[in-house]
Amino acid sequence: MAFLGRSAEEQKLEFVRLAAAEEVPFAALCLRFGIGRTCGYKWLGRYLQVGEAGLQERSRRPLSSPRRSAPDVEAGVLELRTAHPARGGRKIARVLDREAGLAVAASTVTGILRRNGVPLGSSGGGLPAPERFEHEAPNLSWQMDFKGHVALAQNGGPERRPRTARGCIRSPSSTTIRGMRWRSRPAATNARRPCRRA
DSSP: OOOSSSOHHHHHHHHHHHHHHTOSOHHHHHHHHTOOHHHHHHHHHHHHHHOGGGGSOOOOSOSOOTTSOOHHHHHHHHHHHHHOTTOOHHHHHHHIIIIIOOOOOHHHHHHHHHHTTOOOSSSSSSOOOOOOOOOSSTTSSOOOOOOOOOOOSSSSSOOOSOHHHHHHHHOTTEEEETTEEEEOOOTTTOOOBOOOOO
């Protein structure tokens, strides 16, 4: 619903008064206010039954939660957490299963703790959120991984370079360009090509 400078309650009240007067077709009225006909009929029904009080926003909380944990389970979870503040949902669920015979999922235990306002964080209840870092401009922060020492063949050990590189290194007429060894061609062509296996 497009509220143009007026509150939602004022718009709803204007809608239901126009709808109750039945001067404008209901579908056109819903289109004008930018709502669906189902919502329009709901508001009109509440207004006709209760009056203006029926147009107030209602709580979306369900009237009942049949699958909610029993009060004794919640009390057991809170008692264990109070006795051992470093324990999280998984550990409390295992202890309840082992000692009291209550099979409760770890996510249910965590939900009970959250619902009762128990702080979860670095001491029981999971890892803290990772900290992100940013810099003002690119290339202000560099990172490199160190994989450990890699022994290359220098004193008789097995050589770990490709055979083409080994051939180039043995060749007395090779030159190094950009970290790779290339075999020189005659100066007349001034072109370079990778060396072949020796």
